[in-house]
Amino acid sequence: xxxxxxxxxxxxxPWRRRRTLHGAAGTPQRVSAAAPSAIVEAVSPPARxxxxxxxxxxxxxxxxxxxxxxxxxxxxxxxxxxxxxxxxDRTVRxxxxxxRIYGPSAREDVLSSVIDEFPDVVVVDYTAPxxxxxxxxxxxxxxxxxxxxxxxxxxxLLYKSVQDSNNYALISPQMGKQVxxxxxxxxxxxxxFPGAFSGYHLEVLESHQAGKLDISGTAKAVxxxxxxxxxxxxMNRMVKIRDPEQQLEMVGVPEEHIEGHAFxxxxxxxxxxxxxxxxxxNVCGRSIYAEGxxxxxMFLHRKVRSNDSKRIYDMIDVLREGSMR
Numbered sequence: 001x002x003x004x005x006x007x008x009x010x011x012x013x014p015w016r017r018r019r020t021l022h023g024a025a026g027t028p029q030r031v032s033a034a035a036p037s038a039i040v041e042a043v044s045p046p047a048r049x050x051x052x053x054x055x056x057x058x059x060x061x062x063x064x065x066x067x068x069x070x071x072x073x074x075x076x077x078x079x080x081x082x083x084x085x086x087x088x089d090r091t092v093r094x095x096x097x098x099x100r101i102y103g104p105s106a107r108e109d110v111l112s113s114v115i116d117e118f119p120d121v122v123v124v125d126y127t128a129p130x131x132x133x134x135x136x137x138x139x140x141x142x143x144x145x146x147x148x149x150x151x152x153x154x155x156x157l158l159y160k161s162v163q164d165s166n167n168y169a170l171i172s173p174q175m176g177k178q179v180x181x182x183x184x185x186x187x188x189x190x191x192x193f194p195g196a197f198s199g200y201h202l203e204v205l206e207s208h209q210a211g212k213l214d215i216s217g218t219a220k221a222v223x224x225x226x227x228x229x230x231x232x233x234x235m236n237r238m239v240k241i242r243d244p245e246q247q248l249e250m251v252g253v254p255e256e257h258i259e260g261h262a263f264x265x266x267x268x269x270x271x272x273x274x275x276x277x278x279x280x281x282n283v284c285g286r287s288i289y290a291e292g293x294x295x296x297x298m299f300l301h302r303k304v305r306s307n308d309s310k311r312i313y314d315m316i317d318v319l320r321e322g323s324m325r
Contacts, residue, residue: 051301052118053294054078056135057126058092058099061211061260062149062286066124069290070297071095078114078121082107084128111142120304122297125150129214133157140165145304147296149175149289151217162312170300172315173217175292176262179281180315183221186279187316190228198230199271207241207251207263215240219264222279231268257284292318 053070057063058081071077071094079099081092086103093099102110114121122145125135129152136153139146140161145168148158155171162169174180189196204223206216215238223233247253253261266279292315299318303310 052121063126065286065290067094140167152214170313176288186225190225195230200268203267205239
């Protein structure tokens with residue numbers, strides 16, 4: 001079993017009970033998937049940076065966590081963010097900064113003013129799935145480099161918007177650095193051993209706070225790797241848990257993290273039910289994503305300053321360059 005856990009007590013027992021609930025059989029095998037040493041070169045930590053960062057989504061818990069992590073890292077938090085409602089007139093306190101929240105109709109004018117005042121600003125987006133494409137198109141129109149931490153939306157259109165505009169962007173369904181490393185290992189295994197799990201049956205269970213509306217982008221990425229490994233999977237079969245009672249009783253999420261967690265379980269069973277494998281990663285809280293998002297913004301800022309020829313990045317690029325604090 002692979003388990004990526006923050007410093008909190010998580011019991012895997014409820015996850016194991018799930019095998020009985022869903023009828024999987026076989027004796028679980030413990031698996032260690034270590035990425036080859038070539039994936040991340042030993043690089044000295046980058047020098048401390050200070051540049052303007054605008055976090056779009058400070059009215060949400062994830063956006064607020066990123067804003068707090070940015071200020072703690074010495075970045076200059078631009079005191080502006082946006083809401084999906086024009087009627088909202090408020091400020092959000094982040095450290096010693098009062099962030100003014102603007103409605104969607106003011107986005108373009110306000111962002112243009114931000115660019116004039118902070119020409120080297122980087123935007124980090126943690127809004128809502130239905131805002132992904134409209135926000136990205138605006139960032140591209142204005143030439144604003146951005147980190148898209150929001151999942152959902154039309155991802156093909158998202159990449160096309162960046163490509164057509166030649167804008168800088170870092171797009172990733174997962175910002176947690178250690179989880180990204182796990183994803184990298186999965187991708188390597190899929191590339192080097194295609195078909196290794198042909199005929200195996202896959203079950204996937206993911207649990208997030210009720211406010212997460214879309215299916216986990218991380219789960220989709222891992223499933224894509226299993227499909228390359230020869231597993232056939234129907235996304236409609238994924239067990240998506242958002243009910244707090246089920247999360248407490250069935251999944252084993254600590255009560256204090258019901259409003260902010262990400263639990264994933266991938267269970268594979270051989271055709272004759274004689275062999276099974278489990279891959280599991282559980283995250284409590286949002287700090288892993290917030291810190292990773294700040295690292296991503298720092299990475300992207302350096303790419304913009306160096307006028308790098310590549311324009312679209314993901315968190316794998318951040319890991320490969322050793323751009324982690």
